[in-house]
Each structure stands twice: as C-alpha cells, then as structure tokens.
Amino acid sequence: MARSKIGRTQDATILVLTSLAEGPKHGYALIKDIEAMSGEAMGPGTLYGVLVRLEQEGLVEALESEDRRRPYRLTGAGVVALRARLETITRVAKIGLRRLGAA
Amino acid sequence: MRIDPVRIALAMHPRWWRRRYGDEVATISSDLLEEGRSRWRVAGGLAVDAVRQWARGPVPDLTHSTAIRRQVAASAAALPMALVIPLVLYTTSYQRYRSAVWLQMGSMLPSPSWPNPHAFDHRAVTLVTQGANETVTPTGPVIHGWMSWPTYTSGIGYFFITVLALVCLLGLLTVWSSMRSALRHRSRHSRTQRFLVWSPAVAMVAIVGLYLWSNYLNQQPKFSFVTVHGHLHFISTVRHSLLAHVVSDSNLILGLVTLAGSVVVMALLASRVELSADEARVPLALSRMIGRIVPLITVAYSLWALGLQLQGGPTSRGQVIVSYAHSGWWPLALMCLVYASVVSVRAVGAESHRLEHQVLSTTRG
Numbered sequence: 001m002a003r004s005k006i007g008r009t010q011d012a013t014i015l016v017l018t019s020l021a022e023g024p025k026h027g028y029a030l031i032k033d034i035e036a037m038s039g040e041a042m043g044p045g046t047l048y049g050v051l052v053r054l055e056q057e058g059l060v061e062a063l064e065s066e067d068r069r070r071p072y073r074l075t076g077a078g079v080v081a082l083r084a085r086l087e088t089i090t091r092v093a094k095i096g097l098r099r100l101g102a103a
Numbered sequence: 104m105r106i107d108p109v110r111i112a113l114a115m116h117p118r119w120w121r122r123r124y125g126d127e128v129a130t131i132s133s134d135l136l137e138e139g140r141s142r143w144r145v146a147g148g149l150a151v152d153a154v155r156q157w158a159r160g161p162v163p164d165l166t167h168s169t170a171i172r173r174q175v176a177a178s179a180a181a182l183p184m185a186l187v188i189p190l191v192l193y194t195t196s197y198q199r200y201r202s203a204v205w206l207q208m209g210s211m212l213p214s215p216s217w218p219n220p221h222a223f224d225h226r227a228v229t230l231v232t233q234g235a236n237e238t239v240t241p242t243g244p245v246i247h248g249w250m251s252w253p254t255y256t257s258g259i260g261y262f263f264i265t266v267l268a269l270v271c272l273l274g275l276l277t278v279w280s281s282m283r284s285a286l287r288h289r290s291r292h293s294r295t296q297r298f299l300v301w302s303p304a305v306a307m308v309a310i311v312g313l314y315l316w317s318n319y320l321n322q323q324p325k326f327s328f329v330t331v332h333g334h335l336h337f338i339s340t341v342r343h344s345l346l347a348h349v350v351s352d353s354n355l356i357l358g359l360v361t362l363a364g365s366v367v368v369m370a371l372l373a374s375r376v377e378l379s380a381d382e383a384r385v386p387l388a389l390s391r392m393i394g395r396i397v398p399l400i401t402v403a404y405s406l407w408a409l410g411l412q413l414q415g416g417p418t419s420r421g422q423v424i425v426s427y428a429h430s431g432w433w434p435l436a437l438m439c440l441v442y443a444s445v446v447s448v449r450a451v452g453a454e455s456h457r458l459e460h461q462v463l464s465t466t467r468g
Contacts, residue, residue, distance in 0.1 A: 026127070027127055027128070027130075027131040028130075028131045028134050028135075031131065031135070041140075043135075043140075043144060043145055043147075043148035043149070044128050044131045044132050044135065044145060044148065044149060045112070045145070045147070045148025045149040045150070045151055045152035046148055046152070047131075048124055048128055048152060049151075049152040049155050049156075051124075052120070052124070052156065065127075068126045068127055068129075068130040069127060069130060069131075070127050
C-alpha cells in the first residue's frame with residue numbers, strides 16, 4: 001500500500017523544529033535525530049527546503065560555522081510557533097483518538 | 104568522466120542558494136552517501152528542492168534599511184516607465200499617422216510573414232489629401248516583396264510585446280487574487296482592499312472603452328480597387344476624424360494618469376499594509392517574475408518602434424506609408440506596465456514590513 005501523504009510537508013517542518021528544540025544542530029545531526037525520532041529518512045533536499053523556509057520566516061537562524069557544517073537554532077519566534085503548533089496537534093490527537101475509540 | 108547526479112542537482116539551484124547553502128549540503132550529501140544512502144534518491148530530493156528554491160527567491164538581506172529598500176524598489180519599478188513613455192509618445196504621434204493607406208496583394212494567410220500579424224506587401228504610393236477627399240496613386244513596383252528586415256524587426260517586437268504582456272497580465276491577476284484573500288478578513292484594510300479590487304477594473308474599463316470608441320471612429324475606411332500592371336489590388340484608406348483624435352488623446356492622458364497615480368498610491372499603501380510572510384510569498388515571487396519581464400517588454404517596444412521608423416522611411420523608389428493599428432497594443436501593454444510597477448512596489452512594501460517584524464523578533468528574542 002502506498003504511504004499516505006497527509007501532512008508530509010507540515011510533518012517535516014514540525015520534525016525539524018522539534019529536533020532543534022533540543023539545542024542547535026547542523027544538517028547531518030538533524031537528519032540523524034529526525035531518523036531516530038520518527039523513523040523518517042529525510043534527504044538533504046527536503047531538510048534544506050524546510051530550513052530555508054524557516055530561516056526566511058525568522059523561526060530558525062544559522063550560527064557561526066565551525067567548518068562546512070553550519071549549526072542552526074530556534075529563534076524566539078520559532079519557540080512560540082512550535083509550542084502553539086504542538087499544542088494544537090496534541091489537542092487534535094486526543095480528540096481524534098477518543099473518537100476512534102468511540103467508533 | 105563519471106556523471107555525478109548529486110553535483111548536477113546542486114548545480115541546478117539558484118546562485119544565491121549555492122553561495123549560502125551549497126557547501127554544507129554537499130558535505131551532508133557526501134556523509135549520507137558514505138553511509139549507503141541511494142545517490143539517485145539524494146539527487147532527486149535535491150533536484151525537487153532546486154525547483155522550489157527558484158520559485159521562492161533569495162533570503163532577504165537584512166543589512167539594508169527597509170526605507171532604502173522601499174525607495175529603491177519604487178524607483179526601479181518606475182524606471183521602465185520613464186523609458187517607455189517617450190517611445191509611446193513618439194510612435195503614436197498623430198502627424199505621422201494622420202492618414203493611412205495600404206495596398207494588399209494576394210492573401211495574408213498563409214504567408215512567411217509570421218510572426219507579424221500586419222505584414223503585407225508595400226508599394227510606393229502617393230497620397231493626396233484635398234479637404235475630405237484622399238487620392239491614392241501607386242507609383243512603383245512592390246518595394247518589399249514579402250518581408251523586409253525592418254518589417255520583420257517590428258513584427259518580432261510586436262509578437263513579444265503581446266506574449267510578454269499576456270504573461271504579465273496573468274501574473275498580476277494571480278497577485279490581485281492573493282492580495283484580496285489576504286486582506287479579506289481585516290476590516291482595517293477594507294479601503295486597501297477596495298482599491299485593489301476596483302481601481303484596476305475602473306481604469307481598465309475606461310481605457311478599453313475609450314480605445315474601442317476611438318477605434319470605431321477610426322474604422323470607417325473607404326474601400327476601392329485599383330489596377331497596377333494588369334493586376335487588381337485592394338485599397339483601404341482610413342481618415343482619422345477630429346473626434347477620434349480627441350478620444351485617443353483622452354485615452355493617452357488617462358493611461359498616463361493611471362500610471363503615475365497607481366505608482367504613487369501603491370507606494371503609499373506599501374508603507375502601511377502589513378502582510379505575513381506566507382501571504383507575501385506568492386506576490387513576491389510573481390513580482391520578481393514580472394520585474395524581470397518588464398525590461399524585456401521595453402526591449403520589445405524598442406525593436407517595434409525602430410522597425411516602424413525604418414519601415415516608414417523614404418526609399419529610392421518612394422515613400423512607404425505605414426498602416427497599422429497603432430492604438431491597438433499600447434493600452435494593454437501600458438496597463439501591464441502600470442501594474443507591474445504597482446505590484447513591485449506593493450510586494451516589496453510587504454516584504455519591508457516582514458523584515459521589520461523579523462528584525463524586531465530577533466532583537467526581542
């Protein structure tokens with residue numbers, strides 16, 4: 001069966017933000033953390049598609065690069081946005097699971 | 104030499120992206136490949152991202168002040184107008200096109216005259232006007248057998264003006280709709296929304312109405328046939344009435360006033376209306392696209408005008424009087440240029456607000 005694509009773009013954004021909530025990480029560390037967290041083998045194309053957008057929106061920022069691995073971290077706005085999004089997801093998940101249980 | 108799809112996919116990204124992210128993505132890709140990740144899968148993901156980045160545009164440079172950015176954007180948007188208006192005024196000079204006459208040989212279609220929709224054989228003619236009467240006398244053989252290079256030049260210019268103007272128009276319609284949807288639920292921006300909805304519609308209706316009226320007044324040709332060297336030729340003579348001149352002048356004035364007014368008003372609006380990053384993304388991308396098309400339209404105008412001036416000039420075998428629908432193209436093209444300016448200023452204004460917001464968030468953070 002083909003894998004459902006529901007919310008994949010949103011998922012990638014949430015995954016990246018959640019991974020950065022632990023602290024600054026560079027791209028490779030992000031990919032490994034996301035793989036450990038969700039089982040999703042994210043490619044560099046998807047990761048940097050999300051990172052560029054989040055950087056443009058001011059939700060993450062790049063730190064000084066030690067070598068060719070530039071670390072990223074959440075900004076204040078990123079923390080607020082992630083918290084709001086996770087609260088919504090939690091609320092929806094609870095309602096969804098309750099309804100599935102009742103069905 | 105071995106072809107590396109990952110390097111190709113990285114090279115497909117825009118320059119700003121390669122400068123900013125190229126090295127680190129190349130490093131990560133190389134780490135993942137060493138781990139055994141599929142080369143083609145990594146390359147495929149990067150190629151899809153390249154398309155996305157081309158559509159998105161660069162990360163804004165925060166080092167410039169937003170006020171300067173806005174002023175530069177307004178000036179850049181107005182610059183093509185400054186180049187085009189003298190051309191419009193020059194090429195729509197009524198002295199040159201007070202009367203028009205053309206001789207047509209054979210069928211216009213099919214012909215090797217593509218893409219010039221007004222191509223026809225030119226003959227040297229003498230046009231004598233006595234009061235309301237005009238006499239046309241063919242004075243020589245066909246000067247331009249099928250196509251001369253000035254005709255071809257003006258034809259190419261006309262073709263590109265039409266195509267580019269239509270692309271601009273489609274882009275602008277999309278921008279309008281996205282702006283409307285962004286402002287729909289914000290009562291404090293109701294005036295802006297009304298302006299966005301009605302000003303283009305009112306200006307378009309007025310200009311198209313005047314154009315049609317002027318065209319109607321001009322399109323009262325006298326048709327006749329003459330025999331030249333044993334061949335029958337169709338002659339159409341158009342005499343522009345005084346009222347047609349007045350209507351055309353009004354059209355020109357309205358177009359220029361709309362142009363100047365729109366740029367000024369939208370520059371003011373740009374400094375007051377705030378859009379979120381998501382809402383500004385589509386207008387920004389389209390604005391960039393239109394911003395790149397506007398200089399191309401200017402080049403097409405120049406080609407068109409140059410071709411016409413050369414085509415209509417005297418030759419050793421007589422004067423060719425050029426006939427064409429000189430008012431047929433410019434209202435549409437002018438409107439496109441007006442709204443290209445408007446959208447550029449408007450979208451950059453939105454971006455300025457976004458940057459200010461971003462700077463504040465970072466400072467507070």
